[in-house]
Amino acid sequence: MPPRVLEPNLAQDLPSPERSRYFTPAEATALLPTLAPRLTQVDALAAAHRAMRAELRRQGIRADQREALNQDALHTRDQARQILEEIALLGVEVIGIQPSRVHFPALLRGNPVWLCWRAGEEQVAWWQAPGDGSSARRPVRDPDDGSWEWWH
Numbered sequence: 001m002p003p004r005v006l007e008p009n010l011a012q013d014l015p016s017p018e019r020s021r022y023f024t025p026a027e028a029t030a031l032l033p034t035l036a037p038r039l040t041q042v043d044a045l046a047a048a049h050r051a052m053r054a055e056l057r058r059q060g061i062r063a064d065q066r067e068a069l070n071q072d073a074l075h076t077r078d079q080a081r082q083i084l085e086e087i088a089l090l091g092v093e094v095i096g097i098q099p100s101r102v103h104f105p106a107l108l109r110g111n112p113v114w115l116c117w118r119a120g121e122e123q124v125a126w127w128q129a130p131g132d133g134s135s136a137r138r139p140v141r142d143p144d145d146g147s148w149e150w151w152h
Contacts, residue, residue: 021091023104024148025140028115028124031104035092038083039100039119045080046097049073109147115140 052073056066087094093103103114108127116126116137126137
């Protein structure tokens with residue numbers, strides 16, 4: 001099953017990741033223990049939100065039930081959006097959910113690239129050029145050779 005991209009009502013008006021921040025593979029990997037559980041929460045909240053919206057489309061729901069369910073759906077959406085905003089403020093771009101996929105802005109020999117991570121991967125070990133699709137991910141060869149440091 002193809003990964004879900006962020007739903008428009010979850011991603012709408014989210015702040016852009018901090019673009020002045022660049023990550024090395026080691027720095028991005030070090031953030032995974034913080035990011036992974038938060039992304040798991042977003043996945044669960046997005047699934048719950050979709051289920052509530054589907055229920056709202058169902059015929060025969062009493063008005064009071066509809067209003068309560070609508071409020072629950074809005075609250076669930078807001079919780080997911082808050083987590084996504086917190087992640088964006090770290091400088092990380094969430095590009096998909098279920099499974100979670102993120103990009104970390106990086107410089108490879110002074111050129112802007114994305115370090116890539118998908119849920120289930122133990123470390124940030126892939127990169128891609130801006131504009132390339134996820135099928136163009138390339139392995140990080142030697143994360144400690146200096147290629148990933150800031151270039152002035």
